[in-house]
Amino acid sequence: MKETVIKVENLTKKFGDFIATNQVSFEVEKGEIFGFLGANGAGKTTAMRMLCGLSIPSSGSATVAGFDVYRQTEHIKQNIGYMSQKFSLYEDLTVKENIRFYAGIYGLSKQVIKDKMTSLLEQLQMTAEENSLVKSLPLGWKQKLAFSVAILHEPKIVFLDEPTGGVDPVTRREFWNLIYEAAEKGITVFVTTHYMDEAEYCNRVSIMVDGKIEALDTPRNLKTTFNAGSMDEVFLQLARGAKRTAD
Amino acid sequence: MNAVAVNNIVKTYGSKKETVKALSDISFTVNKGELFGIIGPDGAGKTSLFRILTTLLLADSGTASVDEFDVLKEYKQIRNRVGYMPGKFSLYQDMTVEENLEFFASIFNTSIEANYDLVKDIYVQIEPFKNRRAGKLSGGMKQKLALCCALIHKPSVLFLDEPTTGVDAVSRKEFWEMLKELKKQGITILVSTPYMDEAAMCDRVALMQAGKIMSIDTPGNIISKFNKHLWAVRSEEMYRLLKDLKNYSNTESCNSFGEYHHLVLKNDDRDKEAVLKYLQVQKHMNIEMKPEQPNIEDCFMQLMNNNYDRS
Structure with missing residues (x-):
């Protein structure tokens, strides 16, 4: 049976006269990898912040993991994971300290943290680096560690904001393998990216233009609908019509 | 100058x-x-x-x-x-x-x-x-x-x-x-x-x-230096396909590339039938396999792997 974990109806956010997110509606199912695409300034970040419980909508409704984005933002935060390229881990803490810190924030017990620490370090093959400062790690390792830390508390949904920017092509693919494994475990993945080949790895993709969702479907159906050979072409067709200047 | x-x-x-x-x-x-x-x-x-x-x-x-x-x-x-x-x-x-x-x-x-x-x-x-x-x-x-x-x-x-x-x-x-x-x-x-x-x-x-x-x-020259035959492969379950292709005994490298996986076989083997047979045994549905032109990212990854081998 399909289980809806994100349900969004006419979600809108205004800043003065400016409508950043304009009557957006969609649903995301459990275990789905949902690609959230759009040009810079299309309103992706604003929408994502509302779904993470960090920004109260101007109108419309949405539930994330069953919790209301107006009234239950603290519950939402406890049930999601979040990672972005810009901010993920504390550079001046070691690998172990970062894991312990995040696990503690999410309220995991000492015993659980201990067990998870061992298995996580083994899985990432980073046991030898456990006492290294995060800033000394290569970017690709940091990103993989950051993702694993973001799902340590087994959230229902993980939000990934451009997680692979600047990462080398081999590590970028290893990162996506982690995403697939998380999805297989039933974690819903909500991801933004500027790499159009990564759009193909999503079960479904939405494309935002000027605050609205202009297209939402599987990559294959989108390519058929827009008579395009690749997701890159689909994106260009839609985003070229944008009136807003990029942010 | x-x-x-x-x-x-x-x-x-x-x-x-x-x-x-x-x-x-x-x-x-x-x-x-x-x-x-x-x-x-x-x-x-x-x-x-x-x-x-x-x-x-x-x-x-x-x-x-x-x-x-x-x-x-x-x-x-x-x-x-x-x-x-x-x-x-x-x-x-x-x-x-x-x-x-x-x-x-x-x-x-x-x-x-x-x-x-x-x-x-x-x-x-x-x-x-x-x-x-x-x-x-x-x-x-x-x-x-x-x-x-x-x-x-x-x-x-x-x-x-x-x-x-x-x-x-x-x-x-x-x-x-x-x-x-x-x-x-x-x-x-x-x-x-x-x-x-x-x-x-x-x-x-x-x-x-x-x-x-x-x-x-x-x-153009970098791409022409990619010296192996490259295959594009897809099926209904892309992540399982990736894992299965990586485990295949004759696979040299396999990387996801948008809607296909890019596959290079060992010793530059061009035997498509053997791969298809293996994937059918693994119960993959709607398998598609075709020759593919490498792009710069294929070349970059091949070079990365070659460099790792040397070190």
């Missing part, structure tokens, strides 16, 4: 105990008027290289010159004739668009009017906002203003450090169109990027990884 010449440049960071080699023995030249791409992920050494060439950073050893001026002895001449757009937005946020451009023109003893034709096509796009403070501009407009400021003294060599990072696909395409126009004016352009697909827009590219240049050539 070379616009840029780099000979055996080495740069390390850190203390004696813990050193990081940012550039290990890099050598290459860039011709006058060339649009030259330096393609590589974060940590490849792209920024260190640009900062050495723009005389903002000293190399540990090796020599380098820009327009035949030495980066060490003749740094003043170099600073007068190059344009540099750093990866991080570095204009004055509290000054308006127009003030920033005027400022950069005046420190090079010129004026906006003197070189207006060079920046005109780009500047008209931000001119409606010329009284807005630079810090209040959108990302795309900041990028255009930074490019104008790097161009206003009519540099002979332009260094652009990751101008398209974090920029969406549409704006990236527009930016490359602007570079092609600038190239027509005879400016030599060195541009770095982590996006492999942008290599196709350059005359020549250097593929960089972990402080080394793995390959340097025209994009």
Whole structure:
């Protein structure tokens, strides 16, 4: 049976006269990898912040993991994971300290943290680096560690904001393998990216233009609908019509 | 005459105990008027290289010159004739668009009017906002203003450090169109990027990884050096297909590439039937397998793997 974990109806956010997110509606199912695409300034970040419980909508409704984005933002935060390229881990803490810190924030017990620490370090093959400062790690390792830390508390949904920017092509693919494994475990993945080949790895993709969702479907159906050979072409067709200047 | 010449440049960071080699023995030249791409992920050494060439950073050893001026002895001449757009937005946020451009023109003893034709096509796009403070501009407009400021003294060599990072696909395409126009004016352009697909827009590219240049050539020649037969494979369950292909005894490499996986078989085997049979045993549905042209990213990963093998 399909289980809806994100349900969004006419979600809108205004800043003065400016409508950043304009009557957006969609649903995301459990275990789905949902690609959230759009040009810079299309309103992706604003929408994502509302779904993470960090920004109260101007109108419309949405539930994330069953919790209301107006009234239950603290519950939402406890049930999601979040990672972005810009901010993920504390550079001046070691690998172990970062894991312990995040696990503690999410309220995991000492015993659980201990067990998870061992298995996580083994899985990432980073046991030898456990006492290294995060800033000394290569970017690709940091990103993989950051993702694993973001799902340590087994959230229902993980939000990934451009997680692979600047990462080398081999590590970028290893990162996506982690995403697939998380999805297989039933974690819903909500991801933004500027790499159009990564759009193909999503079960479904939405494309935002000027605050609205202009297209939402599987990559294959989108390519058929827009008579395009690749997701890159689909994106260009839609985003070229944008009136807003990029942010 | 070379616009840029780099000979055996080495740069390390850190203390004696813990050193990081940012550039290990890099050598290459860039011709006058060339649009030259330096393609590589974060940590490849792209920024260190640009900062050495723009005389903002000293190399540990090796020599380098820009327009035949030495980066060490003749740094003043170099600073007068190059344009540099750093990866991080570095204009004055509290000054308006127009003030920033005027400022950069005046420190090079010129004026906006003197070189207006060079920046005109780009500047008209931000001119409606010329009284807005630079810090209040959108990302795309900041990028255009930074490019104008790097161009206003009519540099002979332009260094652009990751101008398209974090920029969406549409704006990236527009930016490359602007570079092609600038190239027509005879400016030599060195541009770095982590996006492999942008290599196709350059005359020549250097593929960089972990402080080394793995390959340097025209994009076409780099692709023709991919010496294996490449297959594109897909089925209904792409992640399981990837795992199964990686476990296949005759697989040399398998990487996901959009809607297909790119597969290279050991000893350059071209036996499609054996692969299909294996996948059918694994109960894959709607299998499709066809020969594929490699792209720059395939080449980059092949080079990365070859380098790992050696170390």
